[in-house]
Amino acid sequence: MKSICPIDELCATQVAALLQPPPPHLVEEYFEHLLTTKKCHAIKVKQNGEFGKGVYANMDFREEELILKDEILLGHQHHSNKLDCLVCSYCFRFIGSIELQLGRKLYLQNLGVSMDNEGDVATSAHTSEDCCNTVSSDEENDISYVNNHEIMGDCVSFSSKTEVPLPQGVVESLLNGELKLPYSNKLPLPSAISCPGECGEGYYCSKLCADFDWESSHSLLCTGKTSESLSREALSKFIQHANETNDIFLLAAKAISFTTLRYRKLKSTRLKEQEKHTTSDELDQSNLSLLLEAWKPMSVAYKRRWWDCIALPDDIDCSDEVAFRMQIKELAFTSLQLLKEAIFDKECEPLFSLEIYGHIIGIFELNNLDLVVESPMEDYFSYIDGLPHPEKIQAGKIARPFLEALGDDYSVCCQGTAFYPLQSCINHSCCPNAKAFKREEDRDGQATIISARPICKGEEVTISYIDENLPFEVRQALLADYGFECRCSKCLEEEP
Ligand SMILES: [Zn+2]
Ligand SMILES: [Zn+2]
Numbered sequence: 001m002k003s004i005c006p007i008d009e010l011c012a013t014q015v016a017a018l019l020q021p022p023p024p025h026l027v028e029e030y031f032e033h034l035l036t037t038k039k040c041h042a043i044k045v046k047q048n049g050e051f052g053k054g055v056y057a058n059m060d061f062r063e064e065e066l067i068l069k070d071e072i073l074l075g076h077q078h079h080s081n082k083l084d085c086l087v088c089s090y091c092f093r094f095i096g097s098i099e100l101q102l103g104r105k106l107y108l109q110n111l112g113v114s115m116d117n118e119g120d121v122a123t124s125a126h127t128s129e130d131c132c133n134t135v136s137s138d139e140e141n142d143i144s145y146v147n148n149h150e151i152m153g154d155c156v157s158f159s160s161k162t163e164v165p166l167p168q169g170v171v172e173s174l175l176n177g178e179l180k181l182p183y184s185n186k187l188p189l190p191s192a193i194s195c196p197g198e199c200g201e202g203y204y205c206s207k208l209c210a211d212f213d214w215e216s217s218h219s220l221l222c223t224g225k226t227s228e229s230l231s232r233e234a235l236s237k238f239i240q241h242a243n244e245t246n247d248i249f250l251l252a253a254k255a256i257s258f259t260t261l262r263y264r265k266l267k268s269t270r271l272k273e274q275e276k277h278t279t280s281d282e283l284d285q286s287n288l289s290l291l292l293e294a295w296k297p298m299s300v301a302y303k304r305r306w307w308d309c310i311a312l313p314d315d316i317d318c319s320d321e322v323a324f325r326m327q328i329k330e331l332a333f334t335s336l337q338l339l340k341e342a343i344f345d346k347e348c349e350p351l352f353s354l355e356i357y358g359h360i361i362g363i364f365e366l367n368n369l370d371l372v373v374e375s376p377m378e379d380y381f382s383y384i385d386g387l388p389h390p391e392k393i394q395a396g397k398i399a400r401p402f403l404e405a406l407g408d409d410y411s412v413c414c415q416g417t418a419f420y421p422l423q424s425c426i427n428h429s430c431c432p433n434a435k436a437f438k439r440e441e442d443r444d445g446q447a448t449i450i451s452a453r454p455i456c457k458g459e460e461v462t463i464s465y466i467d468e469n470l471p472f473e474v475r476q477a478l479l480a481d482y483g484f485e486c487r488c489s490k491c492l493e494e495e496p
């Protein structure tokens with residue numbers, strides 16, 4: 001396929017340098033450093049010939065023991081999931097309160113709000129006006145209501161009005177904090193802090209998360225007043241396109257923004273160090289080395305071009321494969337041009353090549369990267385269920401109508417995609433010795449890896465990317481989407 005992106009050719013050398021897999025000793029050094037900063041000594045990441053990287057136990061583990069908690073490097077909540085769960089945009093912890101989570105979901109459910117037809121500005125404006133009209137006059141000065149209202153109103157629009165299962169007043173009093181549910185204080189959630197850039201889209205569990213997000217990527221991708229993007233309008237267009245086509249573009253934009261901001265930070269440090277004695281020629285040289293340094297967390301990730309590695313959907317005929325892949329490539333190019341309008345930086349130009357964009361999206365396509373955080377609603381209703389008899393009856397009377405109004409999906413998890421630098425190094429096995437498993441206390445988006453059986457020091461840690469109980473052929477077909485053929489002991493044994 002001939003390239004459709006001029007930057008691919010313009011920056012061919014730099015792009016090739018960025019996509020060159022780093023030598024094994026540099027990869028090991030990077031993870032050594034990462035593990036030291038996390039004060040994690042339980043594992044090691046080693047390069048092994050046959051499978052690329054692997055994670056190895058650096059101590060003995062008993063069964064069901066915590067091996068690793070892996071922080072998200074880049075992550076996002078799926079667009080459609082934002083209706084169900086209000087979570088911190090950085091650590092993905094549920095925020096607000098049980099009442100707010102419940103009220104918000106009921107409110108949007110009552111309005112028949114859907115994420116499908118977002119972007120119709122006129123309709124969304126109409127929606128927010130409508131919401132305001134339903135607020136009774138005595139609530140006009142209630143700041144908490146206004147804030148909550150903001151939380152609900154953004155990024156949503158109408159589809160159709162459905163029946164209101166609970167009286168509107170009840171839902172409103174949940175939202176403005178007037179109605180307290182019994183025992184909800186047993187499951188306190190951190191209060192929601194809005195984005196310092198005032199985009200009304202990002203909410204956080206703490207100032208710390210807000211600051212981390214701002215510094216790592218959001219300052220360039222915020223559509224609010226203090227956004228550091230080139231154009232907030234262009235940014236909104238990019239976001240709208242991603243929401244209408246594939247929200248994986250938002251995560252790719254985060255990766256580019258993250259690398260650009262890292263580059264700028266590295267550069268300002270470098271400039272301070274060697275202010276006087278550098279010629280401009282040397283600076284040009286070092287710009288690439290700085291960009292390579294800023295790109296390092298991405299460089300160690302396994303990646304291929306998105307349009308080459310994306311699994312062919314079931315409804316696409318094999319004979320249309322070439323056309324399908326070309327279409328995907330063109331879609332990525334359209335998205336990239338919109339992003340470029342919004343956050344282009346000449347010094348980081350290679351990052352805006354289609355090659356790099358495609359490979360970044362490929363990282364999210366190929367690695368095992370589901371982000372899941374359990375909802376506190378499940379815990380809340382189980383708590384009530386577990387109360388001694390008289391209390392249970394009493395609390396149940398109040399809570400039951402809400403449970404019924406919510407229906408089956410009363411406790412939808414926070415769902416998204418994230419890049420976990422260490423978890424993504426753990427190789428697959430159909431008889432794994434570890435598993436990704438959230439314990440009671442794991443309340444944010446971090447990946448938690450637990451041993452499934454005793455593991456000896458030096459042994460490779462493996463997890464299953466798929467349901468390992470499926471038949472051999474099905475497993476192999478699913479793993480082919482990850483780009484490899486499994487040769488684990490179970491597969492060797494079951495191979496026909
Ligand atoms: Zn947080
Ligand atoms: Zn913002």
Ligand SMILES: [Zn+2]
Nearest residue numbers: 430486488491
């Ligand atoms: Zn296998």
